[in-house]
Amino acid sequence: MIDTVRTTHRLVLALVLAIAALVVAQPAFAHEQAAAAGGGLVRGLLHPLSGMDHLIAMVAVGIWGAQLGAPAIWVLPITFPMVMAVGGVLGVLRIPLPMPEVVVALSALVLGAAVAMRLRLPFAVAAVVVAVFAIFHGHAHGAELPSSANPLAYGVGFVVATGLLHLCGIVIGTLTRWPVGERVIQALGVVIAGLGCYFLAQSLGAVA
Amino acid sequence: MKVRFAPVVVAAALLLAQPQAADAHIIASRLGDFYTGALHPLTDLQDLILWSAMGVLAGSLGAAAGRWLVLVFPIGLLAGLILGRTFGLPMAGPAVDATMILLLGLLLAAAARIPTALLCAIGFGLAVIRGAANASDLAPETDHVLFAAGLACAGYAAITLVMALTLTFRSDDAAPAAAWRGIAIRALGGWVAAVGLMMAGLAFAS
Numbered sequence: 001m002i003d004t005v006r007t008t009h010r011l012v013l014a015l016v017l018a019i020a021a022l023v024v025a026q027p028a029f030a031h032e033q034a035a036a037a038g039g040g041l042v043r044g045l046l047h048p049l050s051g052m053d054h055l056i057a058m059v060a061v062g063i064w065g066a067q068l069g070a071p072a073i074w075v076l077p078i079t080f081p082m083v084m085a086v087g088g089v090l091g092v093l094r095i096p097l098p099m100p101e102v103v104v105a106l107s108a109l110v111l112g113a114a115v116a117m118r119l120r121l122p123f124a125v126a127a128v129v130v131a132v133f134a135i136f137h138g139h140a141h142g143a144e145l146p147s148s149a150n151p152l153a154y155g156v157g158f159v160v161a162t163g164l165l166h167l168c169g170i171v172i173g174t175l176t177r178w179p180v181g182e183r184v185i186q187a188l189g190v191v192i193a194g195l196g197c198y199f200l201a202q203s204l205g206a207v208a
Numbered sequence: 209m210k211v212r213f214a215p216v217v218v219a220a221a222l223l224l225a226q227p228q229a230a231d232a233h234i235i236a237s238r239l240g241d242f243y244t245g246a247l248h249p250l251t252d253l254q255d256l257i258l259w260s261a262m263g264v265l266a267g268s269l270g271a272a273a274g275r276w277l278v279l280v281f282p283i284g285l286l287a288g289l290i291l292g293r294t295f296g297l298p299m300a301g302p303a304v305d306a307t308m309i310l311l312l313g314l315l316l317a318a319a320a321r322i323p324t325a326l327l328c329a330i331g332f333g334l335a336v337i338r339g340a341a342n343a344s345d346l347a348p349e350t351d352h353v354l355f356a357a358g359l360a361c362a363g364y365a366a367i368t369l370v371m372a373l374t375l376t377f378r379s380d381d382a383a384p385a386a387a388w389r390g391i392a393i394r395a396l397g398g399w400v401a402a403v404g405l406m407m408a409g410l411a412f413a414s
Contacts (some may be wrong), residue, residue: 077395081402089409
């Protein structure tokens, strides 16, 4: 009995040590090019996720697209990355846009309010609103591109991350099928709009 | 259960005391240049994106149109490799790569039903350019025949696998899920086009 307990303890200790060794292990990165590509990819993937204003606006775009239904729900994921890339090119070329931080914060406010109010604009008008915001979001990402160790990997990363955020929004937007889900989404829109208000005030220097 | 640690420790010490080189990587043997040729494109993000996009485009057009690429693409890679090695043609560059990524992305996003001849022409042109790009890294001591065979096999495998995956994913046009699957492929095209557009901007800026 005692031997069994001791053996169990030793096995647990060995397991803990093995897990600890795995946790503290670092990748070798013997291939410099692969490391640069991997670093660029991770940096690109994290860029849209690390800025809360970008993140909530992109999710709101997906939810609004789902609320609007066809054709917005399928036109959005196809065209948004390309329109955003136009803004990205402007950022790469260092062509300045007026008040980029303010417009990015405004996008969260407007898109959150549109979700909260279930705003049903004509498709063309909604597309123009989203396109303008897409250019400003793309500009912020694109400005980081030339300084990246691997611009192509960075570009792939941020386009994929943005697309996945839209997908999250579209999936959340499917809750509109149920009355309770619709209320939840509207509440989420209020939260996004509230955060947009905060970021707008922050970008205007009203709050620290 | 009773575990005897002393024999285990002795056995482990004996094993550690007489290690031999595993030679698990055939890359270190005489066929190494074949694997160098096969693996070389996989270390380049341009090749990965362009080859994958080409395979998805071929798959999205259906098996009848796409199957020609299984033959055309590896031949194009070999032609590019020979041209690049013989004449040292610097075919690829950031602007050319970006333009090709943008073109393939737009064709996918638009779900363009291009003719088979045009698909083969695009596939062959892309393969020639990427084959020449891979030739630029050929070292003098590399066995060119083995390298070329590896590159062609990698091209064949990549195009065939990606095309087959796309065909399977797209499923039958009459299936209920065909609509959203088609949209997913077009959305992927939008992503590819966006990356190509930004790379074109970067190439133009630098």
